[in-house]
Amino acid sequence: MKYALLSLLLAGVAYADEPAPTQPPVEQPAAAPPLAEPPPPARPPVVVEPPPAAPAPPPAAPAPPPAAPAPPPAAPAPPPAAPAPPPAAPAPVAATPHVDSTPPDDYYSRTRGVGIFHNARLYVDILRGMAPNIMDGVASGMKDSTLYGLGFDGVYLGLPSSFGNFHGIEFSGGVRAGEPYDLWLTVGTAVTLLNIGHGSAGSIRIGGGFGFGFDLAHGFGYVRGRAAVVIVPRTLDIEGSISWSPTEASTGNYEERDMRVSAWYRPGKSMRAYELYVHAFRRVDDTKEDEYEFDGIGGGIGTTLF
Amino acid sequence: MVLATSGPARADDDGPRPFLDGRAAQHAMGIEVGGIAEGGATEYAAGGLMPRAQGLVLRDRNGITARYVIGLVIAVASAIAQSGPKSVESKSYVQGDYLVTETTTTYYSEAEKAQMRAATSNTIDGLFSAPYSDMELHVFSRDALGMGNASGYHLNFLCGYGETLALETGFGFGNVDSLVDDAGMPAHVRWKYVGMPFRASLAAGPFRIALAYEWNWLKYNVTKDERKVHMNSDGTAEEVTAVSHPWHLDVSTILAHRILVSGGVTTQQIQKPALGYFVSAGVMF
Numbered sequence: 001m002k003y004a005l006l007s008l009l010l011a012g013v014a015y016a017d018e019p020a021p022t023q024p025p026v027e028q029p030a031a032a033p034p035l036a037e038p039p040p041p042a043r044p045p046v047v048v049e050p051p052p053a054a055p056a057p058p059p060a061a062p063a064p065p066p067a068a069p070a071p072p073p074a075a076p077a078p079p080p081a082a083p084a085p086p087p088a089a090p091a092p093v094a095a096t097p098h099v100d101s102t103p104p105d106d107y108y109s110r111t112r113g114v115g116i117f118h119n120a121r122l123y124v125d126i127l128r129g130m131a132p133n134i135m136d137g138v139a140s141g142m143k144d145s146t147l148y149g150l151g152f153d154g155v156y157l158g159l160p161s162s163f164g165n166f167h168g169i170e171f172s173g174g175v176r177a178g179e180p181y182d183l184w185l186t187v188g189t190a191v192t193l194l195n196i197g198h199g200s201a202g203s204i205r206i207g208g209g210f211g212f213g214f215d216l217a218h219g220f221g222y223v224r225g226r227a228a229v230v231i232v233p234r235t236l237d238i239e240g241s242i243s244w245s246p247t248e249a250s251t252g253n254y255e256e257r258d259m260r261v262s263a264w265y266r267p268g269k270s271m272r273a274y275e276l277y278v279h280a281f282r283r284v285d286d287t288k289e290d291e292y293e294f295d296g297i298g299g300g301i302g303t304t305l306f
Numbered sequence: 307m308v309l310a311t312s313g314p315a316r317a318d319d320d321g322p323r324p325f326l327d328g329r330a331a332q333h334a335m336g337i338e339v340g341g342i343a344e345g346g347a348t349e350y351a352a353g354g355l356m357p358r359a360q361g362l363v364l365r366d367r368n369g370i371t372a373r374y375v376i377g378l379v380i381a382v383a384s385a386i387a388q389s390g391p392k393s394v395e396s397k398s399y400v401q402g403d404y405l406v407t408e409t410t411t412t413y414y415s416e417a418e419k420a421q422m423r424a425a426t427s428n429t430i431d432g433l434f435s436a437p438y439s440d441m442e443l444h445v446f447s448r449d450a451l452g453m454g455n456a457s458g459y460h461l462n463f464l465c466g467y468g469e470t471l472a473l474e475t476g477f478g479f480g481n482v483d484s485l486v487d488d489a490g491m492p493a494h495v496r497w498k499y500v501g502m503p504f505r506a507s508l509a510a511g512p513f514r515i516a517l518a519y520e521w522n523w524l525k526y527n528v529t530k531d532e533r534k535v536h537m538n539s540d541g542t543a544e545e546v547t548a549v550s551h552p553w554h555l556d557v558s559t560i561l562a563h564r565i566l567v568s569g570g571v572t573t574q575q576i577q578k579p580a581l582g583y584f585v586s587a588g589v590m591f
Contacts (some may be wrong), residue, residue: 031577116341159335159588161332161336161337161369162333163334163564163591165337167366168370169374187374190339191337191591192591193339193591248457248481249459
């Protein structure tokens with residue numbers, strides 16, 4: 001029984017991940033194109049209009065029974081009843097309203113791996129924290145340190161897997177001024193583990209990535225987890241992510257951890273969105289106090305690219 | 307009921323598929339996240355000490371990871387080769403009171419460099435069009451991710467061709483340190499690997515069968531003394547280095563269209579086989 005439940009759950013995950021029409025309900029009205037030919041371009045007004053039309057048929061339906069005793073008048077009665085069902089056709093449109101009122105666009109795609117809607121981000125940030133105080137190559141306690149960063153991340157989930165998920169490639173690079181100054185470059189495989197929804201409120205993407213890279217302190221392998229959710233359809237989404245590079249995957253003896261919570265806001269109809277985020281970064285040497293160690297928090301702003 | 311409701315999207319979907327699927331294990335593209343357990347005379351064993359290795363498995367089957375990593379290695383190697391000398395010849399002779407040594411260094415011409423670049427490009431193109439690729443990472447832990455006595459990782463990148471029989475090769479590396487009990491004395495069994503894996507595999511009914519061989523270049527650097535159990539320099543523990551070019555025979559299948567289950571045996575040598583085992587299970591994404 002447990003196994004069957006697990007299989008069901010997993011099967012659900014698979015279906016949730018499958019590429020699906022962005023707005024399945026919209027396709028339904030197309031079933032009544034003859035009558036709805038004018039409405040499709042102006043769908044929202046149609047959604048408002050049909051409800052009053054829909055209640056009309058029900059009263060028309062009871063009408064025929066009383067008309068039954070009087071066959072002659074009853075004959076004209078059915079004709080109005082016959083056209084009545086067609087107006088009822090748009091009714092399902094009203095019965096399955098969209099969560100979001102904005103018309104569909106191509107803002108959402110499962111190939112985009114930054115947040116829910118985005119391919120890449122360019123950002124600046126400030127980190128405030130502690131770093132070893134190195135004097136003549138010797139560490140003597142800790143000191144306050146401020147880092148100013150400029151970076152770029154890109155994720156492309158362009159490879160649909162055989163199991164209904166989307167995988168791809170991710171890239172990150174940037175520089176940080178301050179102590180310790182730094183630059184980094186990473187490349188890896190981006191992974192989607194779970195994808196629910198198609199961009200409406202509450203749509204979720206859980207995934208991450210793994211890969212390798214280097215910075216001025218060391219070369220390293222990393223794993224990353226990401227979870228993103230849509231708050232306002234096609235307008236506001238948030239993402240939490242954590243990257244971890246264990247000591248065992250470091251060419252030095254560093255453990256590195258990078259946590260971020262981002263909110264993305266799309267002000268208009270263009271693809272451009274703006275990001276506000278908080279950020280915590282920690283890099284420690286397991287064996288000694290080192291000039292590249294840092295532990296701090298901060299925040300920044302960013303913008304989408306592409 | 308399970309059969310009726312579970313069905314992943316497949317590009318090559320050709321109708322109802324069995325509950326166990328060897329073809330999917332061989333041909334499907336996906337990323338596996340799961341667990342692995344090994345024991346007995348695996349490649350991590352030496353001197354009669356047989357660690358239990360437990361941890362996580364992360365595999366990118368037929369995906370992009372192995373392709374771009376191997377491609378990157380080929381591109382870097384090609385760039386180094388192009389910028390390096392084509393040949394270096396030295397000859398010495400006596401001239402009067404002097405010993406004269408003449409060294410002639412020949413570099414690749416621009417045409418030759420262009421030819422090398424084209425060959426590299428074709429090779430990398432071939433990698434990305436190859437039907438099979440595999441990145442397989444095993445991470446072992448004594449405390450966090452597993453309950454065995456091994457800690458470290460084992461990573462292979464493979465790429466290959468074939469229809470009925472898939473032949474894959476690539477490169478790999480690893481480092482596993484096991485802490486086992488040897489009659490009351492703690493003993494470190496160390497294993498390091500840099501080398502090339504070779505694998506032949508095929509789908510047979512509901513299963514995928516694979517035979518792999520790992521050519522470990524580091525085996526040649528290990529002395530005979532290091533291959534025997536001995537006390538470490540500070541006398542606190544025993545240590546021994548595990549060396550082999552191990553063989554792995556494994557059978558795997560995809561269960562319920564999403565769960566990859568594998569199991570098999572390992573031997574460090576064919577001539578006098580002492581067997582180790584491994585089992586793994588993971589969810590395919």
